[in-house]
Amino acid sequence: MSYPPPPGGWQDPQSAPPVDPYAPVDPYAGAKSPYPPPAGDPYAAPAGYAAPAGYPPPGAYPPPYPGYAPASRTNTLAIVALVLSLVGFTSCITAPIGAIMGHVARKQIRETGEQGEGMAKAAIIVGWILTALLVALIIFYVVMIVIAINSDSSSSSY
Numbered sequence: 001m002s003y004p005p006p007p008g009g010w011q012d013p014q015s016a017p018p019v020d021p022y023a024p025v026d027p028y029a030g031a032k033s034p035y036p037p038p039a040g041d042p043y044a045a046p047a048g049y050a051a052p053a054g055y056p057p058p059g060a061y062p063p064p065y066p067g068y069a070p071a072s073r074t075n076t077l078a079i080v081a082l083v084l085s086l087v088g089f090t091s092c093i094t095a096p097i098g099a100i101m102g103h104v105a106r107k108q109i110r111e112t113g114e115q116g117e118g119m120a121k122a123a124i125i126v127g128w129i130l131t132a133l134l135v136a137l138i139i140f141y142v143v144m145i146v147i148a149i150n151s152d153s154s155s156s157s158y
Contacts, residue, residue, distance in 0.1 A: 071115075072113065072114060072115050073114050073115065074114060074115040074116045074119075075105050075108055075109050075112070075114040075115065075116035075119075075120070077101055077104060077105040077108060077120075078102070078105035078106075078109065078116030078117075078119040078120040078123065079116065079119060080098075080101060081098045081099075081101035081102040081104075081105050081119070081120060081123035081124075081127070082098065082102070082119045082120075082122055082123040082126075083098070084097050084098030084101060084123070084127070085098030085099060085102065085122070085123040085124075085126040085127035085130065086098075086126060088126070088127060088130040088131075089130065092130055092131070092133070092134040092137075095126070095127045095128075095130035095131050095134065096127060096128075096131040097127075098123050098126070098127040099123065099124050099126075099127025099128045099131060100127075101123065102120045102121070102122075102123030102124035102127060103120075103124060105119075105120040105123070106120045106121070106124070
């Protein structure tokens with residue numbers, strides 16, 4: 001039979017603490033090791049060792065790093081501009097579109113602070129170079145056609 005606890009919230013120092021019948025039992029609780037306990041930390045610095053200046057003392061670890069800052073987004077228009085400029089190698093029609101979109105992307109990047117400045121610049125450079133080559137090619141074809149027409153009409157004699 002158990003008695004209720006005495007008033008005042010104090011415990012009887014002579015009574016044993018209550019035992020939990022569902023607590024796990026440690027089978028090695030009273031076992032002794034046949035080996036002597038280690039004389040100290042085996043990884044500790046030798047006696048008289050002082051850490052170099054600027055380093056924490058041995059055994060001290062820096063506080064954990066809170067994590068990386070989230071990466072900022074890359075401007076989607078810069079990606080599309082670069083793709084269109086590079087597709088301009090095969091179809092020169094998309095090169096000026098990519099260059100113009102690169103200009104718009106650079107303006108957006110300056111306003112929003114997004115990533116992609118290099119892609120936008122590359123789109124502008126590649127787009128305008130391919131556009132200039134396309135214009136030079138068209139001028140070359142027009143000149144060749146004019147020369148061919150003039151040489152054909154001057155060589156025919158009726």
